Amino acid sequence: xxxxxxxxxxxxxxxxxxxxxxxxxxxxxxxxxxxxxxxxxxxxxxxxxxxxxxxxxxxxxxxxxxxxxxxxxxxxxxxxxxxxxxxxxxxxxxxxxxxxxxxxxx
Amino acid sequence: xxxxxxxxxxxxxxxxxxxxxxxxxxxxxxxxxxxxxxxxxxxxxxxxxxxxxxxxxxxxxxxxxxxxxxxxxxxxxxxxxxxxxxxxxxxxxxxxxxxxxxxxxxxxxxxxxxxxxxxxxxxxxx
Numbered sequence: 001x002x003x004x005x006x007x008x009x010x011x012x013x014x015x016x017x018x019x020x021x022x023x024x025x026x027x028x029x030x031x032x033x034x035x036x037x038x039x040x041x042x043x044x045x046x047x048x049x050x051x052x053x054x055x056x057x058x059x060x061x062x063x064x065x066x067x068x069x070x071x072x073x074x075x076x077x078x079x080x081x082x083x084x085x086x087x088x089x090x091x092x093x094x095x096x097x098x099x100x101x102x103x104x105x106x
Numbered sequence: 107x108x109x110x111x112x113x114x115x116x117x118x119x120x121x122x123x124x125x126x127x128x129x130x131x132x133x134x135x136x137x138x139x140x141x142x143x144x145x146x147x148x149x150x151x152x153x154x155x156x157x158x159x160x161x162x163x164x165x166x167x168x169x170x171x172x173x174x175x176x177x178x179x180x181x182x183x184x185x186x187x188x189x190x191x192x193x194x195x196x197x198x199x200x201x202x203x204x205x206x207x208x209x210x211x212x213x214x215x216x217x218x219x220x221x222x223x224x225x226x227x228x229x230x231x232x
Contacts, residue, residue, distance in 0.1 A: 046218055050217075
């Protein structure tokens with residue numbers, strides 16, 4: 001099973017600051033890495049697919065990068081509505097998810 | 107706009123079978139453009155893939171659950187179903203159904219699910 005490890009697990013950030021979340025895979029997964037946002041009592045929302053491909057309707061402040069084993073989700077200019085838990089997800093071999101990164105607004 | 111709605115018992119006894127249904131509206135579950143999946147989330151925890159099914163009927167399951175899981179489609183009712191046998195307290199979770207594109211606009215095969223149901227909490231307890 002491919003293990004995804006996210007860091008940090010928690011971030012408290014001031015609005016308008018940049019947020020960076022990393023996801024490391026236990027083996028190379030090419031670009032088969034996706035990012036979801038989940039707010040309390042809601043289902044996950046797809047933000048980025050295949051490491052860096054944007055999703056229609058998702059604000060442009062969300063971007064992704066990386067390949068192989070190391071990936072990054074960046075939120076430029078954090079807004080209050082971005083308070084959520086963010087998960088990375090790989091679909092290269094079966095499916096697994098990272099443990100999540102909770103982003104809190106200071 | 108497609109909508110997915112999970113339904114089923116919120117309480118299941120240990121050793122019994124958990125049976126859930128996902129009703130799809132706004133689109134056909136038999137479309138060859140999509141595949142359908144189940145994902146669960148233990149209380150306060152992360153996400154765990156259960157399995158998915160293609161329009162052809164082919165199924166793929168999480169190896170850790172494979173011996174207990176069956177995912178199927180009822181095209182006459184436009185519903186996806188999940189059966190999880192011999193449940194224990196460890197199966198207590200919110201269960202989500204989700205839809206992904208078989209091929210997306212960029213040509214990616216089995217793109218990650220963009221449409222999810224609201225989820226249903228199932229508690230396993232006597």
